[in-house]
Amino acid sequence: VGAEVIQTFVKRLPNQPGVYRMMNAAGDVLYVGKARSLKKRVTNYAQGRFHTARIGRMVRETATMEFVVTRTEIEALLLEANIKRLRPRFNVLMRDDKSFPYILLTGDHVSPGIYKHRGARSRKGDYFGPFASAGAVGRTINSLQRAFLLRSCTNSFYENRTRPCLLYQIKRCAGPCTGEISHEGYAELVAEAKDFLSGRSQKVKT
Numbered sequence: 001v002g003a004e005v006i007q008t009f010v011k012r013l014p015n016q017p018g019v020y021r022m023m024n025a026a027g028d029v030l031y032v033g034k035a036r037s038l039k040k041r042v043t044n045y046a047q048g049r050f051h052t053a054r055i056g057r058m059v060r061e062t063a064t065m066e067f068v069v070t071r072t073e074i075e076a077l078l079l080e081a082n083i084k085r086l087r088p089r090f091n092v093l094m095r096d097d098k099s100f101p102y103i104l105l106t107g108d109h110v111s112p113g114i115y116k117h118r119g120a121r122s123r124k125g126d127y128f129g130p131f132a133s134a135g136a137v138g139r140t141i142n143s144l145q146r147a148f149l150l151r152s153c154t155n156s157f158y159e160n161r162t163r164p165c166l167l168y169q170i171k172r173c174a175g176p177c178t179g180e181i182s183h184e185g186y187a188e189l190v191a192e193a194k195d196f197l198s199g200r201s202q203k204v205k206t
Contacts, residue, residue: 001025001060001061001062001063002059002060002061002062003045003046003047003048003059003060005062005063005064005065006042006045006046006059006062006065007046009042009046009065009067010039010042010043010046013038013039013042013067014038014039014069015037015038015039015040016037016038016069016070017034017035017036017037017038017069017070017071017072017073017075017076018034018035018038018067018068018069018070018076019032019033019034019035019067019068019070019076019079019080019083020032020033020035020038020041020042020065020066020067020068021065021066021067021083021088022058022059022062022065022090023062023063023064023065023066024061024062024063025063028089029086029088029089030058030061030062030088030089030090031058031088031089031090031091032080032083032084032086032088032091033080034073034076034077034079034080035076036073036076038067038069042065045059045062054090055090058090072143074139074140074143077131077136077139077140078128078140078196078197078199079199081128081129081130081131082128082198082199084130099118100118100129100130100131100132101116101117101118101129101130101131101133101134101136101137102116102117102118102121102127102128102129102130102131102137103115103116103117103127103128103129103131103137103140103141103144103197104116104117104123104125104126104127104128105125105126105128105150105190105193105194105197106123106124106125107124107125107126108123108124108125109155109158110183111151111158111176111177111183111186112125112150112190113150113151113152113153113155113158114141114144114145114150114151114152114193115141115152116134116137116138116141118134126194126197128197128198144193144196144197145167145172145173146171146172147193147196148189148190148192148193148196149171149172149173149174149181149189150173150174150189150190150193151167151173151174151176151177152167152173153165153167153173153177158176158177159177161177161178162178163178164177164178164180165177168180174186174189
């Protein structure tokens, strides 16, 4: 148990992004984290590079670890957010959901939009997260718009368009506001994005 156990994983880990889970002897998940390099992050734990008493206590209780290697940091970020629904004991920073940002895929419009959301989840739609920072949410939304071409404009902006906006021109939106894509076609893009955000797809590569 502890740093010695963690050290046994270092040699076989790749220098790639991914998500890791730390578990105690009873199999309870203590902590879920994301790393740009799994090898570097786990090495830090094994070598005792702790910054707080909480992390030191977590390492001492760790009996085993599990890892998921991802192709991109964005994939790792989304996977981490999904797994954190387990409420690991040491993910204390994520417990106050209202203070952390989510990704919102709206459900109150014929052409759903994708947005950064913080606060009460009162708007109809699907919420994904929480995420550690607003910057992480912004980067994730940008990647999702490149992959799935979902709109991020306000409903009033959408309703008043007569020509496609700049995001359509630079291939960041499918242009449902002016009929550049059918409602059925856009609904398929939304469904694909929802599958990815839920961990059922790996479409995003960048």
